Amino acid sequence: MGSSWCDFFPLRYFTLVLLMNAAGCFSFVQTQALCHDAERSALLQFKASFTIDKSASQDAFAFPKVSSWGRLAGDTQRNNCCSWDGVECNDHSGHVIGLDLASSYLHGFINSNSSLFQLVHLESLDLSDNNFSFSQIPSRLGHALTSLTYLNLSMSSFSGQIPSEMSHLSNLSTLHLSSNSAPDFKIPPLKMPDFRSLVQNLTNIKQLHLFDVEISSTVPNTFVNLSSLTSLRLRACKLKGQFPAGIFNLPNLQVLDLANNFDLTGYFPDDLNKSSPLKILNLQATDFSGHIPASLGDLRALNLLNIRSCNFYPYVPSSLSNLTQLNFLDLSSFYDYAYLPDILTIHAFSNHVSDSWSWFRKLTKLNHLALDTTHLRGDLPCSLANLTQLLVLDLDKNEITGEIPCCLANLKQVSKLSLGYNQITGQIPSCLVQLTQLTLLDLRFNNLQGAIPRSLFKLRNLKHIYLHSNDLSGSVVLDEFSKLEKLRGLRLSLNKFSVQIKTGFNAIAPKLEVLGLGSCNIKEFPEFLKYPNVLEDLDLSNNNLHGQIPKWMWNSTSETLSWPDINFHSPHPNHNGISGPKLNLSRNILREVSIEFLN
Numbered sequence: 348m349g350s351s352w353c354d355f356f357p358l359r360y361f362t363l364v365l366l367m368n369a370a371g372c373f374s375f376v377q378t379q380a381l382c383h384d385a386e387r388s389a390l391l392q393f394k395a396s397f398t399i400d401k402s403a404s405q406d407a408f409a410f411p412k413v414s415s416w417g418r419l420a421g422d423t424q425r426n427n428c429c430s431w432d433g434v435e436c437n438d439h440s441g442h443v444i445g446l447d448l449a450s451s452y453l454h455g456f457i458n459s460n461s462s463l464f465q466l467v468h469l470e471s472l473d474l475s476d477n478n479f480s481f482s483q484i485p486s487r488l489g490h491a492l493t494s495l496t497y498l499n500l501s502m503s504s505f506s507g508q509i510p511s512e513m514s515h516l517s518n519l520s521t522l523h524l525s526s527n528s529a530p531d532f533k534i535p536p537l538k539m540p541d542f543r544s545l546v547q548n549l550t551n552i553k554q555l556h557l558f559d560v561e562i563s564s565t566v567p568n569t570f571v572n573l574s575s576l577t578s579l580r581l582r583a584c585k586l587k588g589q590f591p592a593g594i595f596n597l598p599n600l601q602v603l604d605l606a607n608n609f610d611l612t613g614y615f616p617d618d619l620n621k622s623s624p625l626k627i628l629n630l631q632a633t634d635f636s637g638h639i640p641a642s643l644g645d646l647r648a649l650n651l652l653n654i655r656s657c658n659f660y661p662y663v664p665s666s667l668s669n670l671t672q673l674n675f676l677d678l679s680s681f682y683d684y685a686y687l688p689d690i691l692t693i694h695a696f697s698n699h700v701s702d703s704w705s706w707f708r709k710l711t712k713l714n715h716l717a718l719d720t721t722h723l724r725g726d727l728p729c730s731l732a733n734l735t736q737l738l739v740l741d742l743d744k745n746e747i748t749g750e751i752p753c754c755l756a757n758l759k760q761v762s763k764l765s766l767g768y769n770q771i772t773g774q775i776p777s778c779l780v781q782l783t784q785l786t787l788l789d790l791r792f793n794n795l796q797g798a799i800p801r802s803l804f805k806l807r808n809l810k811h812i813y814l815h816s817n818d819l820s821g822s823v824v825l826d827e828f829s830k831l832e833k834l835r836g837l838r839l840s841l842n843k844f845s846v847q848i849k850t851g852f853n854a855i856a857p858k859l860e861v862l863g864l865g866s867c868n869i870k871e872f873p874e875f876l877k878y879p880n881v882l883e884d885l886d887l888s889n890n891n892l893h894g895q896i897p898k899w900m901w902n903s904t905s906e907t908l909s910w911p912d913i914n915f916h917s918p919h920p921n922h923n924g925i926s927g928p929k930l931n932l933s934r935n936i937l938r939e940v941s942i943e944f945l946n
Contacts, residue, residue: 380441382428385465390428390443391417392462400454403478405502409450435471442468449499453477457485464491471497475523478504481534486510494518496551501525501558509539509560514548520575522549525558536561543567553599556580563587566611570594578602582629586611590635596620606631606653621645629653631677636660644669651675655717663721668706676710677717679741708733719743719765727771729754737761743789744768753778760784767791767813775819777802785809791838792816799823804830811836815863822847823867829856840865840886848873855880865889876900 394413401409412432417425428443429436435445443466457463457479464485469492481504489512498516501523509524516522526536538561539545546569549555553575562581565588570576577599583606590605590613598620605611606629613630614637626648636658644666652670655677663678670676704723707716708730716734719741726749731740737758743765750773751766758764762784771793779785780802788806791813798821799814809831820843828837834856839846846867855862855875864873865888872892876882877899 380429380436380438382434382436382441382443386443387417387426387428389462389465390431390434396457396461397453397455399452400478401452403452403454404450404476406450406476409452409476412448412451413453437468440468444468444494445471447471447473448477449473450476454480456480456482458482459485459487461485461487464488467491468494470494473497473499474503475499475501476503480504481506481527483507484509484513484537486512489513489515492516497521499523501556502527505537506535507538509537511541511544514541514545517548518551519549520551521554522552523554523556524560525556526560538563540564543569546570546573549573552576554578557582557584559583561585566590566594568593571597574598576600580604581608583607589613590633592616595625596623598623600625601648602627604629605633608633610634612636615640615643617642619643619645624648627651630657631655633657639664641666643667646670647672649673653677654681655679657681665706668709671709672712673710674712675715676713677715678721679717680720681722704728704730707731710734712736714738714760717741719745721745723747725749727752727755727766731755732757734758735760738784739763741765742769747771749773751776751779755779756781758782762808763787763789765789767793769793771795774798775800775803775814779803780805782806783808786833787811789813790817795819797821801827804828807831807833809834811861813838815840815842815865817842819844821845824849825855825864825873831856832858834859836861838863838886839867840888842866844868848875860884862886872897872900 394416397413399411399414416428416431428434429441433447433451434443435447436442437444446466446469453474454477464487472492472495484500484505484507489510493515495516496518498519498521502525504527506526524537527534536559539557542562542564546567550573552573554577556578558580559582562584564586566581566586568591570579571591571593574597576597578601579594580602582604586605586608587610590611592614594600594603595616596619601624603625604627609632611633613633613635615635617640619640619642621642623646625646628646628649629651631653632655634657635654638661639654639659641664644664647669649670650672652667652673653675656679659681663681704725710716711733713734714736716737717739720743723742723745725747727747729752732754735757738760740758740761741763744767747766747769749771751771753776755764756778759781761782764782764785764787767789768791771790773795774797775790775795777800779788779800783806785806786808788809789811792815795814795817796819799819803812804827807830810833812834813836815838823839823844823846825846826849828834835858837859838861840863844867846864846869848869858881860881861884862882863884863886865886867890869887869890869892872887
């Protein structure tokens with residue numbers, strides 16, 4: 348019986364698929380670029396000029412990309428530098444066009460003779476998050492690598508003057524530079540003395556990110572003509588003079604970050620572009636001033652708005668309620684009376700208490716809301732409970748009255764709740780136990796009464812509890828706070844507590860760094876200080892302590908407590924001639940101890 352066409356088809360089809368796959372594999376082998384010997388050699392020389400040091404990179408996902416370079420002798424594939432980690436080659440020419448060694452644990456120097464500058468076809472270079480030992484950026488970079496379109500040297504411990512030759516990189520579309528903050532502040536930051544020339548030549552720039560680069564000049568008007576600019580970050584660059592208002596209306600600008608340029612003045616234009624794609628606007632700690640136009644509420648794409656510590660006045664327009672895509676809003680320190688002493692009273696959200704809170708409930712995508720020092724008044728409204736995605740709620744230093752409403756327990760995701768320096772009354776509600784993600788509870792300087800609810804000890808993520816300067820009362824067993832194993836800071840001072848301290852080292856959380864027990868009716872030095880701890884700040888002032896400070900206390904705390912601040916109950920409590928740890932013992936009946944206890 349003969350075979351039909353249908354019986355034969357599966358075999359023919361299978362054979363055809365095999366042939367196609369084989370052809371594809373052959374084509375891949377034939378067209379895969381092989382790197383040039385000179386460039387392979389240059390890469391290996393570049394690798395050899397550094398040591399691998401895990402402290403050189405901060406990224407949690409850092410790894411030494413160069414470790415595998417050229418490691419397998421005789422392996423054709425491994426000897427092809429185009430296949431090495433962080434190396435990209437042109438598919439046709441085989442030239443190295445990309446080098447990404449970000450977060451690679453590199454420690455050493457790049458000098459003008461570096462083999463890096465032999466890679467003249469480079470279009471992308473990322474050396475961020477390494478440690479180049481606070482050396483200068485070589486001027487040769489601007490001569491040898493003129494094909495660069497992407498350059499990232501941020502967080503890599505460069506310092507000194509940025510060479511003017513950087514302005515020769517006219518093809519750049521992305522430039523990232525930043526200084527590393529040295530702990531002793533003796534390392535000079537990156538400096539850019541000729542900012543204007545750089546901007547004039549970077550006509551193709553899309554992303555310009557300069558962090559902690561000392562520019563110390565005005566922002567050139569040339570920026571207004573950079574229509575392709577999508578992201579401008581000039582944070583903490585010591586900019587001065589007036590910021591060109593036209594930059595706000597650049598058609599493609601999505602990110603504008605000018606934070607921490609204290610002498611940079613500026614204002615919002617009245618006619619902000621309604622079709623602006625701006626997503627991030629950060630003017631924190633600049634000298635911007637004037638009124639906030641209602642048209643700011645037309646920037647519907649905004650995800651982040653930060654105008655903390657600027658000098659805008661007289662109030663925030665309610666049109667900001669239209670910014671429903673906001674994730675981050677910070678209006679803190681909206682107005683500083685020192686700048687405009689002739690204006691006696693300014694309320695950031697108008698003079699009507701009902702208006703103060705009315706429009707926040709519409710911003711349901713917020714995860715960060717900071718309104719400290721904005722003269723907010725009245726009771727905390729339950730409309731805040733609509734903001735269910737909040738992670739941070741900061742309402743410090745306002746004129747908030749009334750009790751803490753239990754509706755705030757609806758903020759299930761909140762990790763930081765700051766209501767300090769207000770006029771809040773009533774008790775700490777036990778319903779706050781529902782805020783299981785809470786790491787910071789700050790209720791200091793209010794008029795709270797009653798006892799600490801036992802439910803507080805169920806919030807096992809708490810790291811900082813600040814309840815000082817209230818009218819709280821009752822007996823507090825300090826040992827209970829040891830259940831909060833993540834606790835780093837606890838302040839209970841200046842209440843009406845009677846604190847009981849059990850003996851033994853378990854009386855405090857093992858990693859507690861700050862402990863305030865002033866005015867807590869303590870009668871003897873806490874025995875837990877005998878045991879090893881990491882306390883840096885300890886307040887035992889205004890208690891009923893008597894006698895001489897035990898010598899064991901100095902032995903156990905002198906290495907961790909810092910800053911001289913030792914006060915005794917004497918006619919001159921701040922002038923005892925004793926230096927040592929940050930320990931406030933003022934307003935107790937103590938005998939002064941010998942300085943030898945501190946040595």
